[in-house]
Amino acid sequence: MVEWTKKHILEIKDLTRQEMEVVFNLASSFKEVSQREVKKTPALRGKTVVNLFFENSTRTRTSFELAAKRLSADVLNFSSSTSSISKGESVVDTIKNLESYRPDILIIRIDTGACLKNFLNYTRASIINAGDGKNEHPTQALLDMFTVKEVKGSLDNLNVLIVGDIMHSRVCRSNIFGFQKFSSKVRVCGPPAFIPFEFEKLGVDVFYDLDRAIEDVDVIIMLRIQRERQNLAYFSTLREYVENFSLTPERLKRAKKDCIVMHPGPVNWDVEISSTLKDELHPLILKQVENGLAIRMAVLYLVGAEKREHKTLRR
């Protein structure tokens, strides 16, 4: 097993395959903790974890909060709507202020991309990226891959298809970098305005036609569509978007027989995915949420507990 050296989890771009495997192994162990009567381990006792959310989020924040609490850390929740940001304090000043409390881990969600590396100058704490602009959402990708690994047994040589608003999706970017490190092939599919400039150069195959894109895929990730994009003419009407990019039973038949479908949630049923597939697909999407907790416990543990052996989890 590799020794963990990373202080921060900022981007999947920065992680190696081996490091991701460490996270997955640890997450498997932590899943067990959550099934116990007493769902707590003392791994991060005495550590201070700050949920620093400059952008609204309930699901990711809750997941991180619970993960930190199950590791016995002290958790401070900070969200911009209730904080000094609304009084005009800058993001950097907020971080400097919190630094006075000597936090051990800052979990940051922010609406501007690729800004976290510059924040490292202002804090001694570890930073975990909980979504930065349209750049990355590493724990979401880790939980997606972890879920795939649980179902498929391996992450190697898969065909992964990501459908929807590729342009604005940090989940998509993190998944691309992650799956590619396991030598899986990634395809993206959406209307052209949702495909970033020269995106093929990332080594992904670009499709505008979902019926073709879906052929032979092992994994499908459907991205949530934000209805306000329609106003900026990324696509015309929701009706037409659904007609072209919604996952229907007929379309799903074109994928591999054992293809699995994931969604970072919350799902707009009958927009991204036809509700006739709900009974079939919803259980795995809920499984993602459960795995998200384990993945977040794992990364918190890895960056929070210095110089530990990660072969086995101390219980």
Next chain:
Amino acid sequence: MKILIKSATIVNSKNTILADILIENGRIAKVERNVKEDADRKIDAKDKFVLPGLIDLHTHLRTPGREDEEDLISGSCAAAKGGFTTILCMPNTNPCIDNEGVVEWIREESQKIGIVDIIPIGAITKERKGKELTEFGALKKAGCLALSDDGSSIDDSYLFRRALEYAKMFNLIIVSHCEDKSLSLQGAMRECFISGKYGMSSIPDIAETIRVFRDIEIAKYVNTKLHLAHISCKKSIELIRKEKEIFSYLTCETSPHYFILTVEDVEKSNFHGNFKVNPPLGERNDVEEIKKALKEGIIDCIATDHAPHSFAEKEAPFENAPFGVIGLELAFSLTYTYLVREKIISLNQLVEKLSYNPANILGLKERGEIKEDAIADLIIVDVNKSWQVISKNLVSKSKNTPFLNSELMGLVELTIHQGKIVYERPFFPSINLSSGE
């Protein structure tokens, strides 16, 4: 006061000559070998170059309104230290430079400081809102030579046509910031592979080129002068190259960062606000095309687009940081280091881009060239000296430059403005200030 510069290697845009220079009553009295006359101050310029004072067509002095970022004194000092003796300041101030009152105030205040000549660029439309024309005649009378709505390109083609027509009557030049805002939207960097990889909101190069095309077509139709600000991409240059063959009233500028930096530097900086400019930094082929165009003379001038911003504003996340970098103290050394030393252009061409052409475009006949009877605006530079860009040594109030800690070649040793020594490294003798180096 008489100043005699001995053994000067005088670099003009068209020639290099060895001579002495006698300065008297704010003018260049003599340019000849072995001037015997007595002077109050004798300067030995052996092994150094003497250039005409540099002229910046594109500066933001943040005054009035944001004097915390730059004021007329700090801006004047930054200019003199960088070798500029004439600078044109853009009207994106508060209040806006859109009436003779503000123009006169800046003229008077800057003349009192007396370090460099500051010529305001008046707004084309009131408050730069793109709706109503300002009083061009009044602005001209107050001292404007050029008009621009600066960062706000006039979207209304009808109004832009009328502005060009009206400017023609007053022999004013329109400086156009070419940007189709409906395409650039809230973009933070050039749309490219890197912007896609990081999901960074982005601006396509065509946002500039489409507006370049429109502006040239209207200026051709009206048959009047047009100057295009900070050209940043290959597509625009290809268009300008073609149009310049048939339309002689067209001139343009670029800024040092556009011939040095690319989107890759933005990525390497971890998206630091100091790398955010508008138009955004381009790709390698844009940089190569800009260098080629400078060499060929397709790009007439190098302007700084000096845009001071406070540290707090620039340490914000890249997508939220304001656009702009400072340039007055760096433009000469950057041009020397990256173009002259790299043998892209000669030192004479440097003078052409940074002094002679800007003077010509503005119709300043007595500047831009070291010759007898011209205004004594000149600088002495040592091109063999290197220096490091260190924040605390910059005299500009703002330190936002992507070149912090870079090592540059070429140092301005002395700046003479209207026959007076305004900067003698590291001192500003007239105001008893040192740049702290």
